Amino acid sequence: MHAVAELAGCSTATVSKALNGLPVSAENLRRVYAAAEQLGYVPNLAARSMRQEKTMTLGMVVNFEGHPRSELLYTFQDLIANMESAGYSVLLSIVRNEGLDLDTLLQRFLAHRVDGLFYWQARPSNALAWYERSNIPVIAVGFRDPECAQLPFVTLDGAPAFAAACRDLKALGHRDFAEIVVDRADPLYKLYPRMRGVRWREIRIGHGEQDLRNAVEKLLTGGAAPTVVFAAPPTSTQLLSIAGELGLAVPGDLSVVSYFDLEDAGLFRTPLSAIRTDYDKLGDAVATAMLDALSGRQVGDVMVPDSAHFVPRASTGPARARPAG
Incomplete structure (x- = not known):
């Protein structure tokens, strides 16, 4: 010391x-x-594991490059309820662009002697070696960077729902797809197998509504622009109103699909097509993986099946006709 x-x-x-x-x-x-x-x-962390002392607390680090989306609340509800039923308390910390760095947050949970860690959007950190040395289980959730391959990983199987959306849209004549990505977030379409005969573009914007408006004006108008756009809320909902303000008809000129199905999406002036996900299933699966790890059982990667499907509504329709020549 x-x-x-x-x-x-x-x-x-x-x-x-x-x-x-x-x-x-x-x-x-x-x-x-x-x-x-x-x-x-290595201080008392290793000694604690040898004595089998437990604090009955778990850490949860949510690593979002941007603003955490509302679907997290649905997952937290089931995950935390499961852990509390088993006698644990869950301490939550969110990595923000202007807040403490990731290493510091992970180190703080170590100092608080948590029994395990939920790591959302897992990315490399020097602090992870301390968890491994101290036999503190870490479960990666939602996304895992290839450099964190040693962590067991729990995520949803969104591929079938994404494929269903692409099939429906291709059948409606769409061939040019785009995804609007906010700040430094990872584009979701790259996580899934690509459909033949379809071209994808990545439109990266900042957090402001004006950034989205500029992108719509510059990249989503004209005959060569994409005819369908995928985006996560609130971008997907803002896109509906901005398109109308700029004279783009939805879905006549542009079809819109949300990566998250809002509770009132079917009540919008133009009901929003979406990929609906059962986040309660994710919460249950993550809690089960952690309880297994805390019991000393080997935990592997988990892909939660039958957890998402495509809900077509009025914001998607036939692709606009391309200008002749």
Whole structure:
């Protein structure tokens, strides 16, 4: 501990606090863990696992590059209810563009001595090695970066619903598809097998509504523009109103599909076609995987079947006719 304190440039009291879940600044927390990592120092985390002490708390890090979407609430409802029924409390932290960095949040959960971690949109982090050394299970949820392949992964099988949407749209004459992607988020269409005879474009925008308006004006008008657009809320709902303001008819000029089925999507002036997902099934599957891991059972990747389907509504229709020549 003295060596860690010297390398980190802080007191042994700060080192003790940082590694035992007591309040320290984010900067000190980073410095302590960096020094401990460099020195190969593993504090009481490993000793705790040997003594089989449990805090009956779990961490949940939600890593969204943008704003967390409302479907998370549906998943949380079932996941947290399952864990609370088993006697656990769940501590939630969301990675934001302007907030604490990912490593610091993961380190804080370690310091709080969580028994396990739910890691949404799992991406590489130096802190993950500490969880592995301490035998603290980490379950990746929704997305897992290839560099995190060691983590068991639970996700929904959205491929059949996506394929069904593409088949329906292709049958309506659509060949040029686009997905609107906000900020640095990963495009969802790339996660699924592509249909032959269909071209995809990626339209990347910022968070502001004006960014979407500019994209519609520049990229979604004219004879060569895509005839169908996929997007997640709130972009998909904003797209309906902006298209109308700019003189684009939905679905006459542009068909729109939402990646998430809002409860009132069928009540819009133009009811919104969507991929409906049973997020409660995801919550149940994630909770089951964590309880298995906490019981010492081997946990592998889980693809939740029959968990999504395409709901066509009035926002999708036949592709507009291409201009002659």
